Amino acid sequence: MAIRNLADLKALMPKGGRLAGLDLGEKTIGVAVSDPLFAVASPVGTVRRTKFTADVTELARLLRDRTVRGFVLGLPVNMDGTEGPAAQSVRSFAHNLIGRADLFEAEPEIVFWDERLSTVAVNRMLIREADATRRQRGKVVDQSAAAYILQGALDALRNLPG
Numbered sequence: 342m343a344i345r346n347l348a349d350l351k352a353l354m355p356k357g358g359r360l361a362g363l364d365l366g367e368k369t370i371g372v373a374v375s376d377p378l379f380a381v382a383s384p385v386g387t388v389r390r391t392k393f394t395a396d397v398t399e400l401a402r403l404l405r406d407r408t409v410r411g412f413v414l415g416l417p418v419n420m421d422g423t424e425g426p427a428a429q430s431v432r433s434f435a436h437n438l439i440g441r442a443d444l445f446e447a448e449p450e451i452v453f454w455d456e457r458l459s460t461v462a463v464n465r466m467l468i469r470e471a472d473a474t475r476r477q478r479g480k481v482v483d484q485s486a487a488a489y490i491l492q493g494a495l496d497a498l499r500n501l502p503g
Contacts, residue, residue, distance in 0.1 A: 344435055344451045351498050352413055353450055354379075358410030361449075362491025363400075364483055365414060365431050370396060371483030373491045374407050379498055381492035384484035385444065393437055401444035412438070415456030415490040451480050454494045456486070 345353065354360075357377050364371035370388040375381065385407075388399045414435055417427040435451050442448045 343439070344453070347494065347497055348501055350450050350452050351431055351501055354410055357408060358496055359408050359446075360411045360413055360491060360494070361404055361407070361409045362413045362487040362494070363415065364452075364487040364490055366390070366483060369483045370400065371485070371487035372400065372403055373484060373488035374404070374409065374496055375491060377408070378493050382488040382495055384488040387483045393434075397438060397441045397444060401405055404445070408481070409445065409449055412451045413454050413491050414451060414492040415486070416453040418455050418457055420457065452494065454490050456490050 355427070359377055360375040360379065362371075362373040362375075368390055369391060371384070372386050372388060373382045373384045376383070386403050388396055388403065390396050390439055412435075414431055416424075416431050419425055419428075435453070438451065444465075
């Protein structure tokens with residue numbers, strides 16, 4: 342498992358493998374998975390954060406049998422393009438995840454994806470399109486944000502040469 346760029350990830354992904362998108366929050370991890378053709382991201386669940394080992398064990402359980410071969414981690418970049426403590430926390434999670442590759446079917450690759458305003462966009466969509474209440478949004482916003490992040494990466498993958 343290594344941290345890659347999107348072009349390298351595309352070249353390394355085996356046929357039939359899927360990507361998992363993660364929205365790493367302080368209290369939860371939103372999780373989404375792509376289809377094998379890398380066209381559509383679908384939310385699959387949320388992991389309530391406790392300690393890293395427990396979080397990753399639960400993540401592996403949630404992704405078991407989904408043929409995940411790569412992770413797209415939302416990177417919370419500041420509006421001016423700089424990285425703050427939240428971005429460093431995501432980078433740290435990624436490096437720790439590499440150390441726990443043994444929990445997954447195969448050693449997945451990792452890429453970061455700029456997640457600026459993803460949660461804001463998802464909340465707006467849930468209000469506007471689904472007329473969801475605050476309580477309803479709270480149950481799905483993290484996994485929906487993970488799907489939003491992953492979909493952005495999938496769309497960019499499609500536009501890469503090769």
